[in-house]
Amino acid sequence: MYRLVEHRRIWFLLSLIAILPGIVFMLWNLSTSGTLLPLSIDYTGGTQWEMRFAEPVAPTDVGNVFVEAGFSDTKAFHVEDDRTVQVKFKNIDISQKERIQQAIVARFGEFDERLYRSIGPAIGAEVSRAALLAVIAASILILIYIALAFREISYPLRYGMAAIVALVHDVLITVSFLSIMNLFAGWEIDALFLTATLTVIGFSVNDTIVIFDRIRENLRRYRGAPLATVANRSIIETAQRSIATQVTALLVLAAILIFGGITLRIFMATLIVGLVSGTYSSIFTATPLVVAWEERTARGG
Amino acid sequence: MRNQYVLVVVILFLFAAALFVALPIEHPLWLEEGLAPGEDTQRDIRELTLGLDLKGGTQILLEAVISDEQPLPDDALNSAKIIVEQRVNGLGLAEPTVQLQGERRMIVELPGVKNPDQAIETIRSTGQLEFVDPGTDLIIRPGDFINTTNRPTAVAKLQEAVTAGEAAPQSIPYPDEVFNTIMTGDILQTVIASQDEYSFWQIQFDLTGESSGQFFTYTRDHIGDVLAIVLDGRVLSTPVINAAINDNGVISGDFSREEAESLAIQMRYGALPIPLQVVDVRTIGASLGQDSIDRSLQASIIGGALVLLFMILLYRLPGFLADIALAIYVTLNLAMYKLLPVTLTLPGIAGFILSIGMAVDANILIFERMKEELRSGRSLRLAVETGFSRAWPAIRDGNLSTLISCAVLYWFGNNFGASIVKGFALTLAVGVLLSMFTAVFVTRTFMRSFLSTQGRRLLDNRGLLGY
Numbered sequence: 001m002y003r004l005v006e007h008r009r010i011w012f013l014l015s016l017i018a019i020l021p022g023i024v025f026m027l028w029n030l031s032t033s034g035t036l037l038p039l040s041i042d043y044t045g046g047t048q049w050e051m052r053f054a055e056p057v058a059p060t061d062v063g064n065v066f067v068e069a070g071f072s073d074t075k076a077f078h079v080e081d082d083r084t085v086q087v088k089f090k091n092i093d094i095s096q097k098e099r100i101q102q103a104i105v106a107r108f109g110e111f112d113e114r115l116y117r118s119i120g121p122a123i124g125a126e127v128s129r130a131a132l133l134a135v136i137a138a139s140i141l142i143l144i145y146i147a148l149a150f151r152e153i154s155y156p157l158r159y160g161m162a163a164i165v166a167l168v169h170d171v172l173i174t175v176s177f178l179s180i181m182n183l184f185a186g187w188e189i190d191a192l193f194l195t196a197t198l199t200v201i202g203f204s205v206n207d208t209i210v211i212f213d214r215i216r217e218n219l220r221r222y223r224g225a226p227l228a229t230v231a232n233r234s235i236i237e238t239a240q241r242s243i244a245t246q247v248t249a250l251l252v253l254a255a256i257l258i259f260g261g262i263t264l265r266i267f268m269a270t271l272i273v274g275l276v277s278g279t280y281s282s283i284f285t286a287t288p289l290v291v292a293w294e295e296r297t298a299r300g301g
Numbered sequence: 302m303r304n305q306y307v308l309v310v311v312i313l314f315l316f317a318a319a320l321f322v323a324l325p326i327e328h329p330l331w332l333e334e335g336l337a338p339g340e341d342t343q344r345d346i347r348e349l350t351l352g353l354d355l356k357g358g359t360q361i362l363l364e365a366v367i368s369d370e371q372p373l374p375d376d377a378l379n380s381a382k383i384i385v386e387q388r389v390n391g392l393g394l395a396e397p398t399v400q401l402q403g404e405r406r407m408i409v410e411l412p413g414v415k416n417p418d419q420a421i422e423t424i425r426s427t428g429q430l431e432f433v434d435p436g437t438d439l440i441i442r443p444g445d446f447i448n449t450t451n452r453p454t455a456v457a458k459l460q461e462a463v464t465a466g467e468a469a470p471q472s473i474p475y476p477d478e479v480f481n482t483i484m485t486g487d488i489l490q491t492v493i494a495s496q497d498e499y500s501f502w503q504i505q506f507d508l509t510g511e512s513s514g515q516f517f518t519y520t521r522d523h524i525g526d527v528l529a530i531v532l533d534g535r536v537l538s539t540p541v542i543n544a545a546i547n548d549n550g551v552i553s554g555d556f557s558r559e560e561a562e563s564l565a566i567q568m569r570y571g572a573l574p575i576p577l578q579v580v581d582v583r584t585i586g587a588s589l590g591q592d593s594i595d596r597s598l599q600a601s602i603i604g605g606a607l608v609l610l611f612m613i614l615l616y617r618l619p620g621f622l623a624d625i626a627l628a629i630y631v632t633l634n635l636a637m638y639k640l641l642p643v644t645l646t647l648p649g650i651a652g653f654i655l656s657i658g659m660a661v662d663a664n665i666l667i668f669e670r671m672k673e674e675l676r677s678g679r680s681l682r683l684a685v686e687t688g689f690s691r692a693w694p695a696i697r698d699g700n701l702s703t704l705i706s707c708a709v710l711y712w713f714g715n716n717f718g719a720s721i722v723k724g725f726a727l728t729l730a731v732g733v734l735l736s737m738f739t740a741v742f743v744t745r746t747f748m749r750s751f752l753s754t755q756g757r758r759l760l761d762n763r764g765l766l767g768y
Contacts (some may be wrong), residue, residue, distance in 0.1 A: 052588070098418060116417070116584035123362070123580045130713055138709040142702050149698045195648055195710065195725050199655060202706040206659075206699035210666065213695040241669040244615060248608050248665070249658045255604030256654060261596035263354075263589075263647055271655075 005231050008288035015169055015285060018277075022176025025183070037175065038182040040190035041088065043128040045121030049087045050114040056082040057108055063087060065103050069096070077186070080262055084114065091118060131194045135171070138198060139164055142205050146212075153216055158293050163208045166278075166286035170204045171197055173277040174270050181269070192267040200274030203249075207242065207282035214238050215287070227294045231287050239283075246279050305750040312743055316629045323635035349638055352646035352724060355594050357587030358412035361421060363577040365405040377574045380566045382407055384573055388424050391535075393463065393470070403716070406580075415465070417584045425577055430486025430568060432516070433529040435539070439475060441529055445536045446471040451482040455534035471535065480529070483519050492569040494561035502561035503553040504568065510548070521545035532567055597650045604654060605631075608661055616668045618765040622747040623664040623740070630660050630739040637731050649724035656732020659703065663740035666692040675766065682752060689745050696741065700733050707733070 026036045041048055051062070062085045063076030074089040097118075104111070146160040153159075174197060181187040214234035215227075222230055250272065257268040322328070325347050353360050363385070365378060382399055389397045389409060398410045414420050433449050435441050448456050456476050463470050490507040497503050508516060520528075520542050530538045540552045556564070609627065612620035634653060638645060671688030679687065707730035714723025 050586075050589075052586075112586055112588055113584060114586040114589040116582065118579075118582045120580040130716065134709050134713040138706045141705045141709065145702055145705060146698075149694075191722060192648060194713075195651075195722050198706045198710050199725075199729070202703040205702045206662070209698045209702065210695045213698060216694075217691070237673065238669075240672075241665055244665045244669065245658075245662045248611055248661045251607040251611060252604040252654055252658055255607060256597070256600040256651065259596055259600040259603060261593055263593055264597075264651060267648070267651065 002232055002236060004235050004283070005228050005288040005291045008284075008292060011284035011288060015173075015281070019169070019172045019176050022172060022179050025176070025179035029179070038179065038188045039128070040188035040193075041117065041119055041124065042191040043124045043131070043189070045119050045124035046088065046090050047116075047118040049089075049116050050079060050084065051087075051104070051111040052084040052114050053108050053111045054083070055109070057085055059085050059087075062104065062108070065107065066100065069100050069103065075186075086115075091120060127191070134194065135197065135201070138201060139167060142167070142201070146205070146209070149209075150212065150216060153219055155294075158290055159212050162286040162289040162293070163205055163212070165289055166208050166281035167201050167204050169281045169285050170200050170274055170277045173281075174200060174274045177273045178266075178270060181266075187266050190266070192264075193270060196267050196270040196274065199271060200278055203275055204278030204281060207245075207278050208286045210241065211235060211238050211282055211287055212290075215290075228291050231291050235283055235287060242279055242283070246275070249275055305746060305753060308746045309750050312629070312746060316632060319629075319632045319636035322639055323632050349635070350642050350644045351590075351594075352644045352649065353410060353412060353583070353590075354585050354647050355590045355645065356412055357585050357590040358410065359414050359417040359420065359582065359584040361409040361411070361424070361579055362402075362581035363407050363409060363424070364580045366576040366578050367405065374574070378405065378407070380569070380574045381577065383563060383566050385409060385424055385577075387567070388426075389420075391471075392420055392423065407577075413587065417582070421579060421582070425573070425579070429533060430489070431531045432483045432485075433531050433536075434481040434483055434519075434523075435527050435529045436480070437526065439478065441474060441480075441527075441536055441539060442472075443536050443538055444472055446473045446534050447475060447529075447531065447536060448479040449482045449531060449534070450479060451485065452534055453479050459534065483528075484516055486568065488516060489568060492565045494556075494558070494565040497551075497553065501553065502556040502558050503551050504556075504561055504565050505549070505551050506568065507549045508546070517545055517547050530568065537567055538564055593647050597647065601650070601654060605657070608657065612661065612664070616664075616766075618751075619664075619668050619671070619744075619748065622751065623661070623668070623744050625747065626664070626739045626743040627657070627660060629743055630735060631657070633735050633739065634728075634732060637735065638728075641731070643727055643731065644724060645728075646724035648722070649728040652725040652727070652729035653732055656729050656736060659700065659733055660736035660740045662699075663692070663696045663736060664744060666695055667741070667744070672766075681766075685748055685752060689741065693741065696737070700737055703733050704730055 029038065030036050035044075059076040059078055063074050066074040066076070066087060066089055071089040074087060076085055076087045078084065079086045143160040143164050146163050147156045150156040150159045175189075178187055178189060178193065211234055214237055215230055218230045218234050218237075219227075222233075253268055253272050253275065256264060257272065260268060322332075327347065365381070378401060382401055385407065386399045389399060389411065392411065392414065394411055394413055396412060398408075400408045400410075402408050409424065411417065411420055429451070431449055431451055433447070441447060446456060446459055448454065456473055459471060459473070460476075488508050490509045492504060492506045495503060495505050523542050524544065526542055527539050528542050529536050530540070538552065538554075540554065544550075552564075609624045612623055612627075614620070616623065634656075637643070643649065667688050670692045671684050674684035674687045674691075675681070707726045710722055710726035711730070714726060
C-alpha cells in the first residue's frame with residue numbers, strides 16, 4: 001500500500017514553497033504601494049480605455065497625450081495587436097474625456113472604441129468589501145454543509161475544517177500565481193478574479209468531498225482499521241476519477257484559454273492553476289490534515 | 302423493464318421539446334405570450350438574449366447625490382427613474398433598460414449606443430417644461446415634436462440626431478412652424494396626481510405667486526381653446542382650458558392611474574428630482590463584442606468535441622451514452638436560457654462551459670465506480686446499479702457545495718452592480734441543477750435499457766465497457 005498521508009510533511013512543504021512567493025509579494029506590495037494585492041480599477045476606481053486605430057501606434061505616444069492632459073499616472077500598452085492600445089489612468093469625468101478624445105483623434109486619427117470603463121473610488125471600495133464578504137460567507141456556508149453531510153462519522157467538523165484549509169490553500173496558490181504574473185505581465189486582480197476564486201473554491205471542495213465521501217464509506221467497511229490506512233486506500237481508489245476529471249476540465253479550460261480571446265485569458269489561467277491546486281490540495285492537504293488531527297488527539301488522549 | 306422504455310420515451314420527448322425551444326426558429330404565439338405574463342408584448346425567443354459585453358453597448362451606474370443631513374425624499378428615485386426612462390427611450394436604441402438598484406442607484410443599459418458620452422449627457426440634462434399656445438388652426442397631439450419660441454430649433458436638432466442614429470424618429474407634424482411659449486415650467490409649485498369625487502384620475506397643480514398673473518390673463522382670454530404642455534420639444538398633454546387659472550388648476554381627462562402619475566412626475570420634474578452622478582461606466586465596442594462571440598463559440602465547439610472524444614476513448618459504450626446525455630444537457634440549458642430568461646454574458650458562457658465539466662465529472666465518478674465493481678467480480682447489472690448508487694452521495698455533496706458558492710456569487714453580483722458575476726453564477730447554477738438530471742437520471746435510464754436488450758452481447762464483448 002502507498003504511504004501517502006504518512007509523507008505529509010513533504011506535501012505541506014511543497015505547498016508552502018508554492019505559496020511563499022505570493023506572501024513575499026504581498027508584503028513587498030504592502031510596503032511599496034500600501035495595498036496587499038495588485039487590485040484592478042474594479043476595486044480601486046479608475047479608468048480603462050481600449051482604442052483600435054487604423055495604423056500601428058506606439059503605446060507611449062498615446063500615453064503621452066494623457067500625461068500632457070494632466071494624468072501623470074497613466075499606463076499604456078498594446079493588447080492583441082499593435083493597432084490596439086489600452087490605457088489605464090485615474091478617474092475622469094465626461095467633459096475631460098471628450099477633450100482627451102479630441103486630442104487623440106487629432107494626433108492619431110479616428111479610432112474604434114473597443115472598451116471604456118470608468119468607476120468611482122467609492123464604488124470600488126464597496127465592491128472590495130463585498131468581495132471579501134462573499135468569499136468568507138461562501139467558506140462558512142460550505143463548512144456548515146460538510147459538517148452536516150458527514151455528521152454520521154466521528155468528528156465531522158474536522159472534515160469541514162480540513163476542506164476549508166484546502167480551500168484557503170487554493171486561494172493562496174491562485175493569488176501567488178497572479179502576483180508572479182503581475183510582476184512579469186502586469187496582470188491584475190479584477191472582478192473576474194473573484195468569480196474565478198469562487199469557482200476554484202467550488203471545485204476544490206468538490207474534489208475534497210469525493211475523497212472524504214470514500215473515506216466515509218470505507219470507514220464503515222473496514223471497521224477498526226487505522227484512519228491513515230483508510231485514507232490512503234480512499235485516495236488510491238479515487239485517483240483514477242481525479243485524473244479523468246482533471247483531464248476533461250483542463251481540455252475545456254485550455255480550449256477557452258487558447259481560443260477564447262483576451263478578455264477571458266487571465267480568468268482562464270487563474271482557473272487552471274486553481275483547479276490543479278484544488279485536486280492537489282484535496283489529496284495532499286485536506287486528507288493528510290484529517291489524519292494528522294486524529295493522530296495528534298489520539299496521542300494526546 | 303417496460304418502465305425503462307417509458308422513461309426513454311419521456312426523455313426523448315423532453316429533448317425534442319427543448320430542442321424546439323432552443324432552435325432559432327419561429328415559435329407559436331401562445332408560447333411567446335405565455336412567457337411574458339402581464340406584459341402587453343410577447344417575448345421573442347428566436348435568439349438568445351445577449352448581454353452588453355457580447356452585443357456591444359454601454360452600462361451606466363447612476364447614483365443620487367444626497368447629503369447626510371438631507372435624506373432622499375420618498376419616491377424621488379422612482380420619479381427619477383421615470384424621467385431617465387423617457388430620455389433613454391428617446392435615444393432610438395433597440396432595447397434600453399433602466400433598473401433601480403438598492404436605495405440610491407440605478408443601472409441604465411444602452412445596447413448598441415453609438416455615442417455613449419452624448420447619451421450620458423442627455424440622461425443627466427435638465428429638461429424644460431413649457432406651456433405652449435398651439436394656435437387655433439393647427440391640431441397637435443401628445444407625442445408630437447414641435448418648435449417653440451423658447452426652443453426654435455428643436456425640430457432641426459432632433460432631425461440631425463435622428464440622421465446620426467442618436468435619437469429615435471418622432472412624429473413631426475409641423476417642421477417649419479414655431480409655436481408661441483406662454484410660460485415655462487418654473488411657474489409650477491406643486492403637481493400631484495389625484496382622484497376627483499367620481500374617482501377619475503386627474504392632475505392637480507399650484508402656481509407660484511409671481512408669474513401667475515400672466516397665466517391668468519392668458520387662460521381667461523382663451524377659455525375653450527387647447528393648451529399644449531411640452532417637455533423638451535415633445536408634447537406631453539393637450540388639455541382644453543375650461544376656466545381662467547389663477548393660482549391652481551386641474552387637468553382632467555381619461556387618465557389611468559399610471560398615466561396620471563407619469564404625467565404629474567414629468568410636469569413636476571422636467572428636471573430630475575435629484576441630481577444623479579455617474580459612478581460607473583462600461584462601454585464595450587460592437588467589434589469587441591462580436592470578437593468575443595466568435596471566439597467563445599469556437600472555444601466551446603473545440604472544448605466540447607475534445608470532451609466527447611475523451612469520454613468515448615476512456616469509457617467506450619457508457620462514455621458514448623454519457624455523450625448523448627451531454628447533448629441533451631446542452632440543449633436543455635439553451636432552452637432554459639430562453640425560458641427563464643438568462644441574459645448571456647461572456648462570464649455566463651464560461652459558467653456554462655464549467656457546468657459541462659461538472660456534468661462530465663458526475664459521469665466519470667459513476668463509471669469509475671462501475672469499473673471498480675466489475676473488477677471486484679460483481680455481475681454487470683449489479684455493477685451498473687452500484688456504480689450509480691455509490692457515486693451519488695459524492696455527486697450530491699459536490700454539486701450542492703457548488704450551488705452554495707453560486708448563491709453567494711449571485712447575491713454579490715446583484716447587490717453591487719457586478720452583473721458579470723451574476724451571469725456567471727446563474728448559468729453555473731442552472732447547469733449544475735440540470736446536470737444532476739442528465740448525468741445521473743438520463744445516463745442511468747439509457748444504461749438500464751441498453752442492458753436489458755443488449756446485456757448478453759455486452760458481456761461477451763468487454764472492450765465495449767473499457768475495463
